[in-house]
Amino acid sequence: MSQPLINWFKFASPASFYPLAGKLWPWFAALATAFAAAGLWISFFVAPTDFQQGEGYRIIFIHVPASWMSMFIYCVMAFWSAIGIGFNTRLSGMMSSALAPTGALFAFLSLWTGALWGKPMWGAWWVWDARLTSELILLFLYLGYIALTAAIDDPRRADKAGAIVSLVGVINVPIIYFSVKWWNTLHQGASVSMTKAPTMAATMLWGMLLMALAFWMYSIAVALYRVRAIILERERHATWVAELPEMQR
């Protein structure tokens, strides 16, 4: 068998992932700041006013990337859960737990900004249409995952239970995404998708994509930072933790 370029399994050990995450997260944080600065500048000063909604449409620069992120983070959680169940690696569960609060934050942001937009545009803060309801279920899945893993004292058992919740809940993600296609909803269809040209002006699209990149980088940075804290907490009795330079002080 040929030797792979990077031995990925080496980083499945918390002891070797901890310093890697420590080296990586400041880079992602810096990228997040840069993308957010560029994205916000385009969103507020470059992107034109919408012909119908006026300035109110600018909520999409937060709303759409936050919604994408809330769905994508859930898929990543489910991925780590499947890896955790399959390979029985400790780090996978820690990654899932590190991602959950960020995912919940984005799901909440998506619902909140949507409500703020919905009141002046639709005439209602909230309607029980398929898109809004399934996104609310996603927020509850995140909160349920957090509550369940926090309620079980043994971290390994907590990870297993959490993994099952995130794998069962992942079925909701395609439902959210396709809800506007499958059923009549008040929520509009996708302006940007893989299958057709985007139905929005180019500068608006750029602002949105830059904000989406900023949210990606933020999520990665925060997840890596949080997973370091989780590793330290769970491995506090291990000798490699005691030997860390930051523990010598």
Place this chain on the structure above:
Amino acid sequence: MKARHKRFAIVLGGLAALGIAATLILNAFQSNLVFFFTPTQVANGEAPKDRAFRIGGLVKEGSLQRTDITARFIVTDTAKEIPVAYTGILPDLFSEGKGVVAQGALGADGKFTATEVLAKHDENYMPPEAKHAVDQAHEAAKTLKQ
């Protein structure tokens, strides 16, 4: 088969079973999941008769009439039409030729009395200049046809 292959198989099998179950459930609740009915669906008798429901479509061009604070307009899906009466404040995005969703009840005379009117926004975002250009192109196409 190694133990981890077995565990992955269980995960994949579980997800597949869940996917099938979700598809069946969503299919069964199809009619409860729609937010509104189109005028064609109402004409075909698909809308509930004993309770309030929502209709959705476009506000027909030139159909909006206001008397005091009551607005009357026609909701169309370009095939069928339903006249709607609504007393109250219309949302900002409400206008002729745009999407609308109205909640209320269908009278025996075929007229819909709305208790709530929501504007349905489409997925098009563009600056006013671009909208102007699109409108002009439409006008040009119309004159060419005539």
